Amino acid sequence: MNKAIDPALMQAAEATGSTAMDAYWMPFTANRQFKKAPRLLARSEGMYYWDEHGRQILDAVSGLWCVNAGHARPRIVKAIQEQAAELDFAPSFQMGHPKAFELADRVAKLAPQGMNKVFFTNSGSESVETALKMAIAYHRARGEGSRTRLIGRERGYHGVNFGGISVGGIVSNRKMFGTLLNGVDHIRHTHDPARNAFSVGQPEHGVEFADDLERLVGLHDASTIAAVIVEPVAGSTGVLIPPKGYLQRLRDICDKHGILLIFDEVITGFGRTGNPFGAQTFGVTPDLMTLAKGITNGCVPMGAVLAKQKIHDVFMSGPEHLIEFFHGYTYSAHPLACAAGIATLDTYAEEGLLTRAGELEGYFAQAVHSLKGEPNVIDIRNIGLVAGIELAPIAGSPTKRAFDIFLDLYEKGILVRTTGDIVALSPSLIVERAQIDQIVDMLRGAIRRAA
Ligand code: PXG
Numbered sequence: 168m169n170k171a172i173d174p175a176l177m178q179a180a181e182a183t184g185s186t187a188m189d190a191y192w193m194p195f196t197a198n199r200q201f202k203k204a205p206r207l208l209a210r211s212e213g214m215y216y217w218d219e220h221g222r223q224i225l226d227a228v229s230g231l232w233c234v235n236a237g238h239a240r241p242r243i244v245k246a247i248q249e250q251a252a253e254l255d256f257a258p259s260f261q262m263g264h265p266k267a268f269e270l271a272d273r274v275a276k277l278a279p280q281g282m283n284k285v286f287f288t289n290s291g292s293e294s295v296e297t298a299l300k301m302a303i304a305y306h307r308a309r310g311e312g313s314r315t316r317l318i319g320r321e322r323g324y325h326g327v328n329f330g331g332i333s334v335g336g337i338v339s340n341r342k343m344f345g346t347l348l349n350g351v352d353h354i355r356h357t358h359d360p361a362r363n364a365f366s367v368g369q370p371e372h373g374v375e376f377a378d379d380l381e382r383l384v385g386l387h388d389a390s391t392i393a394a395v396i397v398e399p400v401a402g403s404t405g406v407l408i409p410p411k412g413y414l415q416r417l418r419d420i421c422d423k424h425g426i427l428l429i430f431d432e433v434i435t436g437f438g439r440t441g442n443p444f445g446a447q448t449f450g451v452t453p454d455l456m457t458l459a460k461g462i463t464n465g466c467v468p469m470g471a472v473l474a475k476q477k478i479h480d481v482f483m484s485g486p487e488h489l490i491e492f493f494h495g496y497t498y499s500a501h502p503l504a505c506a507a508g509i510a511t512l513d514t515y516a517e518e519g520l521l522t523r524a525g526e527l528e529g530y531f532a533q534a535v536h537s538l539k540g541e542p543n544v545i546d547i548r549n550i551g552l553v554a555g556i557e558l559a560p561i562a563g564s565p566t567k568r569a570f571d572i573f574l575d576l577y578e579k580g581i582l583v584r585t586t587g588d589i590v591a592l593s594p595s596l597i598v599e600r601a602q603i604d605q606i607v608d609m610l611r612g613a614i615r616r617a618a
């Protein structure tokens with residue numbers, strides 16, 4: 168029987184006058200609200216969680232967009248257990264272990280052609296910092312040290328570290344934290360509900376939003392710009408799908424001006440859009456790609472940056488005994504993460520999961536777009552196995568309608584994510600059609616109750 172809080176801990180907490188939940192300052196959480204009515208998960212398997220009372224919850228968001236093969240997959244569990252017993256830790260600097268090389272090779276084989284160098288990190292946020300530093304150092308190493316400027320996009324999410332929030336475009340993640348990195352600018356976002364509301368898949372209108380990059384080149388001059396970073400599909404801000412032709416145009420403008428293009432594929436990576444990576448779904452190859460989440464099926468923290476050979480090679484020019492890139496983390500390529508990563512890629516391959524979102528896309532699209540016409544639904548966006556359902560905010564209380572729906576659905580046994588007044592669905596790639604129906608039916612009920 169799973170108990171939420173150990174009674175001994177409860178007693179100790181009472182003795183010190185604190186409560187058992189006091190110490191943990193929770194990330195991206197309404198802490199006071201949560202602690203009054205905690206939502207504690209105790210167990211997971213396949214498409215489901217069970218809470219501390221044994222209640223089953225259908226996971227419609229792959230944990231936090233990461234458990235792409237579903238929960239507690241035996242092959243991955245076993246790999247982690249065995250690895251912990253065999254080699255718990257190996258220093259990552261000037262040392263290695265075989266599984267790090269094996270996983271890098273496996274990831275590179277899934278990637279778009281030419282993206283064959285893999286640098287490991289421990290999260291999406293660290294991957295972003297790594298990619299931004301690589302971009303600036305790359306230009307310097309090839310003799311264009313004036314290219315230091317980084318360009319992000321409005322509404323972009325690139326994790327929470329200083330580089331990531333600087334190029335990011337989510338106001339609440341930025342406004343409390345001072346002046347951020349200097350030398351950063353942003354192109355406009357691609358959301359255009361007047362023309363594109365309720366688009367199924369990629370919107371028709373908005374290729375020209377990419378031209379905003381030309382505006383920034385005009386303002387700053389290309390010789391000062393190192394890189395542009397965008398999510399192929401903006402996830403965290405509420406699932407914004409790139410308009411047709413948009414990413415290709417960004418690519419073309421970057422090529423014209425010698426600017427590196429970074430795709431942040433922390434969410435779109437590992438099958439979310441119907442191919443291993445969004446780059447393949449949209450037919451556009453970046454220079455650097457940031458990954459995390461699905462690389463280990465969320466089981467052990469891990470991230471990675473994929474780089475084109477030509478970027479890597481620029482670093483490999485000095486004397487051979489010198490470190491080429493002064494960057495890395497204690498836990499880069501951690502043995503447990505590498506073991507989990509290899510077992511995860513085996514699971515994806517065995518079950519054809521990295522293309523399954525493509526097979527289910529039509530069914531999923533039809534299901535989520537059936538919510539059109541429900542009260543307050545003002546837009547529905549989808550691609551692969553990800554969707555955003557946008558609701559009209561309650562006057563004077565933005566975000567409340569979606570948050571109420573989140574709480575209502577959790578009560579009823581469905582876990583979704585909300586951001587602003589948008590409900591995001593991102594089920595594991597093992598989801599069955601009947602489960603898609605169940606998620607959408609339950610969401611329909613919650614939307615009606617929140618009207
Ligand atoms: N880039 C992108 C595109 C992401 O989506 C990160 C970087 C940062 O990854 P880490 O591992 O440092 O969290 C992310 C993470 C949500 C949500 O529901 C989205 C993320 C994380 C948690 C919640 O919007 N994206």
Ligand code: PLP
Nearest residue numbers: 259289293494495496497498499
């Ligand atoms: N802070 C201190 C004092 C450290 O010694 C280190 C690493 O050695 C770090 C931060 C960075 O930690 P990590 O390598 O886990 O990112």
